[in-house]
Amino acid sequence: MSGLIAMWIQQNDLHALLWWTSICNFFQFIATITPVTYPRWMGAYYGHPSDGLQLLRLLK
Secondary structure, three states: OHHHHHHHOOHHHHHHHHHHHHHHHHHHHHHHHOOOEOOHHHHHHOOOEOHHHHHHHHHO
């Protein structure tokens, strides 16, 4: 699949796509690893610990 994308997109555009994808993934990782208990406005997640909080509890 990535080979097809590389054939259809110019090299500069492909570089920009990969750069912004990595930036978005980095911020998603930071948001996930932050230790919090989800607030009420998060709906079904209310009161549940985030992955970061669960990991922190395991390491203690």
